[in-house]
Amino acid sequence: MCGIVGYTGTKDAFPILIKGLQRLEYRGYDSAGVALANDGLQLYKCKGKVVDLQNHIGNGTTHGNSGIGHTRWATHGEPNDVNAHPHFSMGGNIILIHNGIIENYDSVKKELVARGYIFKSDTDTEVLVNLIEEIQKSENCKLSEAVRKALNEVHGAYAIVVMSEDEPGVIVAARKSSPLVIGIGEDGDFFLASDATPIVEYTKNVVYLEDGEIAEIVPGQELKLFTEKKQKVTPYIQELELHLEELEKGGYDHFMLKEIYEQPRSVHDSMRGRLSVKRGLVHLGGMGDYEKKMLAADRIIFIACGTSWHAGLVGEYLIEDLARIPVEVEYASEFRYRNPIITERDVVIAISQSGETADTLAALELATRKGATILGICNVVGSSIARITDGGSYTHAGPEIGVASTKAFTSQVTVLSLLALMLGQAKGTIERSRFHRTLVDLSVIPEKIEAALQTDAIVKKIAAEFKDARNFLYLGRGYCFPLALEGALKLKEISYIHAEGYPAAEMKHGPIALIDEEMPVVVIATKGPSYEKVVSNIQEVKARKGVVIAVVSEGDEQVKEIADYTIEIPETEEMFAPLVASVPLQLLSYHIAVMRECNVDQPRNLAKSVTVE
Ligand code: M6R
Numbered sequence: 204m205c206g207i208v209g210y211t212g213t214k215d216a217f218p219i220l221i222k223g224l225q226r227l228e229y230r231g232y233d234s235a236g237v238a239l240a241n242d243g244l245q246l247y248k249c250k251g252k253v254v255d256l257q258n259h260i261g262n263g264t265t266h267g268n269s270g271i272g273h274t275r276w277a278t279h280g281e282p283n284d285v286n287a288h289p290h291f292s293m294g295g296n297i298i299l300i301h302n303g304i305i306e307n308y309d310s311v312k313k314e315l316v317a318r319g320y321i322f323k324s325d326t327d328t329e330v331l332v333n334l335i336e337e338i339q340k341s342e343n344c345k346l347s348e349a350v351r352k353a354l355n356e357v358h359g360a361y362a363i364v365v366m367s368e369d370e371p372g373v374i375v376a377a378r379k380s381s382p383l384v385i386g387i388g389e390d391g392d393f394f395l396a397s398d399a400t401p402i403v404e405y406t407k408n409v410v411y412l413e414d415g416e417i418a419e420i421v422p423g424q425e426l427k428l429f430t431e432k433k434q435k436v437t438p439y440i441q442e443l444e445l446h447l448e449e450l451e452k453g454g455y456d457h458f459m460l461k462e463i464y465e466q467p468r469s470v471h472d473s474m475r476g477r478l479s480v481k482r483g484l485v486h487l488g489g490m491g492d493y494e495k496k497m498l499a500a501d502r503i504i505f506i507a508c509g510t511s512w513h514a515g516l517v518g519e520y521l522i523e524d525l526a527r528i529p530v531e532v533e534y535a536s537e538f539r540y541r542n543p544i545i546t547e548r549d550v551v552i553a554i555s556q557s558g559e560t561a562d563t564l565a566a567l568e569l570a571t572r573k574g575a576t577i578l579g580i581c582n583v584v585g586s587s588i589a590r591i592t593d594g595g596s597y598t599h600a601g602p603e604i605g606v607a608s609t610k611a612f613t614s615q616v617t618v619l620s621l622l623a624l625m626l627g628q629a630k631g632t633i634e635r636s637r638f639h640r641t642l643v644d645l646s647v648i649p650e651k652i653e654a655a656l657q658t659d660a661i662v663k664k665i666a667a668e669f670k671d672a673r674n675f676l677y678l679g680r681g682y683c684f685p686l687a688l689e690g691a692l693k694l695k696e697i698s699y700i701h702a703e704g705y706p707a708a709e710m711k712h713g714p715i716a717l718i719d720e721e722m723p724v725v726v727i728a729t730k731g732p733s734y735e736k737v738v739s740n741i742q743e744v745k746a747r748k749g750v751v752i753a754v755v756s757e758g759d760e761q762v763k764e765i766a767d768y769t770i771e772i773p774e775t776e777e778m779f780a781p782l783v784a785s786v787p788l789q790l791l792s793y794h795i796a797v798m799r800e801c802n803v804d805q806p807r808n809l810a811k812s813v814t815v816e
Pocket of ligand 1: 511
């Protein structure tokens, strides 16, 4: 989704803005722009990538100690040069960048048109900047006051950053439902961004703007915060836990590949300090405080989108199996619009890598209004979901830059495994010997993931065979059914090959009609209670001339005889199979996408964090 950067201070703003925009590229976008304050406001913007913007600027003037930059993911108006941000007000003295949607833009626009305003773009953003100009003109007030008053007249979601020619060096920023971080530099300079990635190389001291807050930023002065109702707010300065090297590719061709290879460590980090085999203990700090609530709950409801929803499905199987608490898994975008039955006896847990997904946030707000306890499992520290929930646990996977979620998924499943074990132990639904065995099995998963990474070469060969396929089916049963969905999503999103995930046994109820010699079928056939049934499903595919690529447990002979290709991974307890078997599926989609020359880290039309509903 849209990315915002800003800088004001004593340094040259342009390189900071360009580097910031590059750091935000992973969020997904279709146009880019910068505005620099230097004896007036200088604007450059165009459709395309940051590199296109640099070419467009060429030898143009880029001086100035303050400026703003934007990557736009189109919502209102097609991606083109005119709709790209920043947007000038009609009078040309105010300039603004925006992430989000102004819902009542149409009525505001009509009023402004009636007052003589002419619009160049199709965006809701241009409406807002003109509204600010109109208020400033009629009330003769400071920029920050005009912004405050304008925000009282609009509804929707936004993070905005505004500059005015009349107040050189001053930046005004505000947020509602879209994230915005302000970095406080050592030399009295300030950095702004949609997330901390563009800021971390300059400062570790940051303030996360809260919903409804407005910041007036003047270099060399203290950061001033106030609410839309004009109440002063004391900035809460936090120290970033992010490290610069985590944002680099570190020798890998793509972030996605780096993140796949990071999984032994990221899964280990998700468990660190939370599991002790020696002491027979599992403890999830921020969740532990709500243990009693969860044990007494009528239901635990996971809300999430995309890959996080798949992790939620694994979580459902885990918690119902180990802790015998009823669990439901909901698509956040459906949940909030279907008048769900929620009571104060429900515990609603949002699962989100970014912690900023708009539908998930809105679903949490609904659950809060209905009186449920709300918890979060997020990766990004300080994200909106992490801040609005009553409690929760971070996944500690480290920054995930590739749009396709890989390590975030395995870390989410790891935290959900710990949660299920913690609840099962507290409730007494797992007998001691099983609890201990399961703990040991979970603790060695990082080594098994490491071994699963050794499948890379064979997976690459298989990818070469199937890179031109038009469709794929993914099948799995039990704990591996959510993984079939996840494998199919990975392939779709980065290689643009149509793929479907199904519970293996459901195939007979429809999808089997699709099977012929042109249809590769990826089957997760690892050892476990439903192994024999999956073998039968493979036979059914083979009987119809389907091509089977099977992910099997090491040493499996039975499937090897019938499948066309097998990928062996270490055997593990069935409930942890998704953690290990996800590795070859991620690698398969990665290699196919590379061979098809797709943009692996920034697939078309996609955004890393979806901050619009
Ligand atoms: O940040 P979140 O986990 O809330 O994001 C949810 C989905 O947008 C995300 O998982 C998406 O499906 C990924 N591109 C999948 O790889």
